[in-house]
Amino acid sequence: MRNALRIGLVLAALAAFTAQGQAADENTPPAVQALHAHPARTPPSLLAGAPASAWRTLDPHDTLYVTLPQGRVVIALAPQFAPRYVANIKKLARQGFFNGLPIFRVQDDGVAEWGDTTGRKSVGTARRMVPAEFARPSRHLPFTALPDPDTYAPQVGFSDGFPAARDPVFDRAWLVNCYGMVGAARGNNVDSGGGTTLYAIIGGPQRDLDRNTTLVGRVVQGMPLLSSLPRGKGPLGVYMNRSHWVRIESVQVASDLPAAKRTPLEILRTDTPTFTRYVQALRDRRGPWFKVPAGRVGVCAVPIPVRRAP
Amino acid sequence: MRNALRIGLVLAALAAFTAQGQAADENTPPAVQALHAHPARTPPSLLAGAPASAWRTLDPHDTLYVTLPQGRVVIALAPQFAPRYVANIKKLARQGFFNGLPIFRVQDDGVAEWGDTTGRKSVGTARRMVPAEFARPSRHLPFTALPDPDTYAPQVGFSDGFPAARDPVFDRAWLVNCYGMVGAARGNNVDSGGGTTLYAIIGGPQRDLDRNTTLVGRVVQGMPLLSSLPRGKGPLGVYMNRSHWVRIESVQVASDLPAAKRTPLEILRTDTPTFTRYVQALRDRRGPWFKVPAGRVGVCAVPIPVRRAP
Numbered sequence: 001m002r003n004a005l006r007i008g009l010v011l012a013a014l015a016a017f018t019a020q021g022q023a024a025d026e027n028t029p030p031a032v033q034a035l036h037a038h039p040a041r042t043p044p045s046l047l048a049g050a051p052a053s054a055w056r057t058l059d060p061h062d063t064l065y066v067t068l069p070q071g072r073v074v075i076a077l078a079p080q081f082a083p084r085y086v087a088n089i090k091k092l093a094r095q096g097f098f099n100g101l102p103i104f105r106v107q108d109d110g111v112a113e114w115g116d117t118t119g120r121k122s123v124g125t126a127r128r129m130v131p132a133e134f135a136r137p138s139r140h141l142p143f144t145a146l147p148d149p150d151t152y153a154p155q156v157g158f159s160d161g162f163p164a165a166r167d168p169v170f171d172r173a174w175l176v177n178c179y180g181m182v183g184a185a186r187g188n189n190v191d192s193g194g195g196t197t198l199y200a201i202i203g204g205p206q207r208d209l210d211r212n213t214t215l216v217g218r219v220v221q222g223m224p225l226l227s228s229l230p231r232g233k234g235p236l237g238v239y240m241n242r243s244h245w246v247r248i249e250s251v252q253v254a255s256d257l258p259a260a261k262r263t264p265l266e267i268l269r270t271d272t273p274t275f276t277r278y279v280q281a282l283r284d285r286r287g288p289w290f291k292v293p294a295g296r297v298g299v300c301a302v303p304i305p306v307r308r309a310p
Numbered sequence: 311m312r313n314a315l316r317i318g319l320v321l322a323a324l325a326a327f328t329a330q331g332q333a334a335d336e337n338t339p340p341a342v343q344a345l346h347a348h349p350a351r352t353p354p355s356l357l358a359g360a361p362a363s364a365w366r367t368l369d370p371h372d373t374l375y376v377t378l379p380q381g382r383v384v385i386a387l388a389p390q391f392a393p394r395y396v397a398n399i400k401k402l403a404r405q406g407f408f409n410g411l412p413i414f415r416v417q418d419d420g421v422a423e424w425g426d427t428t429g430r431k432s433v434g435t436a437r438r439m440v441p442a443e444f445a446r447p448s449r450h451l452p453f454t455a456l457p458d459p460d461t462y463a464p465q466v467g468f469s470d471g472f473p474a475a476r477d478p479v480f481d482r483a484w485l486v487n488c489y490g491m492v493g494a495a496r497g498n499n500v501d502s503g504g505g506t507t508l509y510a511i512i513g514g515p516q517r518d519l520d521r522n523t524t525l526v527g528r529v530v531q532g533m534p535l536l537s538s539l540p541r542g543k544g545p546l547g548v549y550m551n552r553s554h555w556v557r558i559e560s561v562q563v564a565s566d567l568p569a570a571k572r573t574p575l576e577i578l579r580t581d582t583p584t585f586t587r588y589v590q591a592l593r594d595r596r597g598p599w600f601k602v603p604a605g606r607v608g609v610c611a612v613p614i615p616v617r618r619a620p
Contacts, residue, residue, distance in 0.1 A: 108534045109489050109613070134602070149459045151608040179419050179514045188598040203537070204489045204514050204610055208595055211602040224418045224541040227513070231534040285518055288498040292444070292521040298461040300514055303419070 046281055047268070047305055054274035055266040057309060058220065060254035062086065064093060065263070066114075066222075067249040068103075073222035074254075074263055075182055078162055080141070081175050082133040082216045085184055089195035089216060091126040093251040097196070102245035103229065107237025109204055112226040113185060114248060115197030123196065132190040134211045138166040138173035144270050146279065148296040152176075152207045156299035158270035162218055163299045165210065175215035177206040178300035180223055183213040202227040205300040220265060220306045264309035278305070356591055357578070357615055364584035365576040367619060368530065370564035372396065374403060375573070376424075376532075377559040378413075383532035384564075384573055385492055388472055390451070391485050392443040392526045395494055399505035399526060401436040403561040407506070412555035413539065417547025419514055422536040423495060424558060425507030433506065442500040443524045448476040448483035454580050456589065458606040462486075462517045466609035468580035472528055473609045475520065485525035487516040488610035490533050493523040512537040515610040530575060530616045574619035588615070 058076055066073040079086040092098065098115065105113040119128075143166060145157035153165035156176065163181070166173040175181065182200045186193030193214055200219055219226070229246060232239040239245055254262050268275055283297045368386055376383040389396040402408065408425065415423040429438075453476060455467035463475035469483065473491070476483040485491065492510045496503030503524055510529055529536070539556060542549040549555055564572050578585055593607045 108537055148461050151458050151460060152604050152606050190601055205608075207608065207611065208592070208600075208604045210604065212600055227418055228538050228540055230538055282518070290518075290522055291500055294462055294518045294520065296462050298515075298517065301517065 046274070046278055047307075050268070050272075050274040052310075054269055054272045055307070056269050058254070058265045058267055060257075060262060062217075063254035063265075064089070064217070065250075065252045065254055065257070066098075067252070068225055068246060069249065070225050070246075071222060072263060073225050074220050074265060075217045076161065076220045076267065077217040078160070078175060078215065080160055081136055081162070081164075081173075082184075082214050084130050085133055085193075085195050085214050085216045088126050088130050089184075089198075090253050092123060092195060093253055094256065095124045095126065096250070097121065097123060097126065098248050098251035101248050102239075102242075103226075103248065104232075104245055105234075105236060105238045106202070106226075106229045106232050108231040110202065110206070110237055111199040112202050112229060113197060113199040114246075115185070117197075119196075121196070123194075126194075128194050128196060129192055130184075130194040130214075132186075132193065133214045134190070135172040135174040137171050138168060139171055141166070141173050142271050143173065144275065144279075146297065146299055146302075148283070148298070150299060152210060158275070158299075158302070158304065161267045161270050161304055163302070163304070165299070174211050176299060177201055177209045177213075177215065179203070179205065180219040181215055182217045182219060183209070183215040186213060200226050207300075218304075220267065220304075221263060266307050266309050268305040270304065278302075356584070356588055357617075360578070360582075360584040362620075364579055364582045365617070366579050368564070368575045368577060370567075370572060372527075373564035373575075374399070374527070375560075375562045375564055375567070376408075377562070378535055378556060379559065380535050380556075381532060382573060383535055384530050384575060385527045386471065386530045386577065387527040388470070388485060388525065390470055391446055391472070391474075391483075392494075392524050394440050395443055395503075395505050395524050395526045398436050398440050399494075399508075400563050402433060402505060403563055404566065405434045405436065406560070407431065407433060407436065408558050408561035411558050412549075412552075413536075413558065414542075414555055415544075415546060415548045416512070416536075416539045416542050418541040420512065420516070420547055421509040422512050422539060423507060423509040424556075425495070427507075429506075431506070433504075436504075438504050438506060439502055440494075440504040440524075442496070442503065444500070444521045445482045445484040447481050448478060449481055451476070451483050452581050453483065454585065454589075456607065456609055456612075458593070458608070460609060462520060468585070468609075468612070468614065471577045471580050471614055473612070473614070475609070484521050486609060487511055487519045487523075487525065489513070489515065490529040491525055492527045492529060493519070493525040496523065510536050517610075528614075530577065530614075531573060576617050576619050578615040580614065588612075 062077040062079055064075040077086045101115055103112055103114040104117050143157050143159050145155055150156040154167045156165045163176050163178045165176050179201050184193040184195045185197040231237055234240040285293045372387040372389055374385040387396045411425055413422055413424040414427050453467050453469050455465055460466040464477045466475045473486050473488045475486050489511050494503040494505045495507040541547055544550040595603045
């Protein structure tokens, strides 16, 4: 998603494209207008006009930096949904647990997975296993519901910047496995995960994993560093040769870095009128290109905008 | 999706994993069982037991080979849905139109797009523009409907091996923009596409494009060659530097190659009891790992199985 970059670029490009679009004949051959052909999902003008209060700074205490040889992946953690997992993962990170561990599995239209492949690396004062946090009470949870039907859940929407679902009857809410979501691998026992091995969704949503794994956050910058990795040729995308492993240089909690070393990101608050208008604009795509606005939008088809702090 | 490979490998790996799974303690730390943590979406045993009649050979007359420096991408064309576009694209291919043209745009969680960036390359006896084929009559169209609600369409399912939607009231059916689907770029005019520039979905479904582009087929092998390409840093994923372009060596119609040079693939027929059982198995994931079977499945979450011909 890499929304910060995407939005920035789309904004930067808009003037040029709009001018080009206005000048172009309706019958200009397709290639000339190829850049119009698949507009970004993000209505940029709406976001450009949003008040500063519609954005919030990512909390550095709940932000992870995964440093790969290719660059930094930024993960916004979700303590509202997985408090024990988030605390454990931060503890692991602060002990340098992930440093030097590999991305060992990249499955096409699936997940990238990294962490301890041996199950034996010392977790120090952290825990190797943490009780599952698949869902939580939905009452008192901020939730911006989408009006459209979802295949999998009674209701879907957004909570504190994360795509989520809820079942009001049973008072349960949970995060959903959209593109960029990060979860904890586990064995067959529901309580056998702990965050020592994590995955990110790099393809279509894997909603069948909802409530089967503990989701701990979302990649808010750097997705291409994961999504464009070579796919593993082993079962489920495992790299058959360790020489293909991508070594994690470090995983750090942002607040442990001096401010100058942090990536200053803001996320569009999902409980604001701006966000509601943004969702509405995605549901009802207009402009010269769209001919049949869907009038609907899926929970995983709403990129939650992220930008560099101005 | 690269189902052929995926399924083959999963089958090959099953014995090992099953044995390992049975031997593993329920409380074995997660990394040891990491391979169980995100099972492939494909219930392999079901497919292994399918009768030969449940599979059909890809029709070489409606199969394209896109040869990249990295290998071959195989596209199953959909003349049932886009007869004029498919005919035009085959004509373009047979004239060598695509040979040497670039993949010029790779947008993260979006599309890869290739073709004529100038709009001026000679189309010979083919056409530069073809009237849109966004939808077709749904009556008399084979359609295996999914029982679960869809966000975007009144009904979704599968037709002749493609993910599709239909609206029985208005007698319309159309292909949907799931992972791996291939469509024709166009300008603002609905009839300004023609297949000289094509895109493939390399991230989450882009259902807002449904009925806004003419979908012409689906990548049935070689998706990783597209999905793992570096993302373009320009607007909408355009490669800012032509040195990043991936040059297409050739696009050929499979039937124009001698049999020995073809990729012998079979696709699971979507109008068979095997396919229905397969969908049901995806809806109701069981086994030692899944704790909360979704009981539902989305049209874009059903990988349509493809295998090498036995």
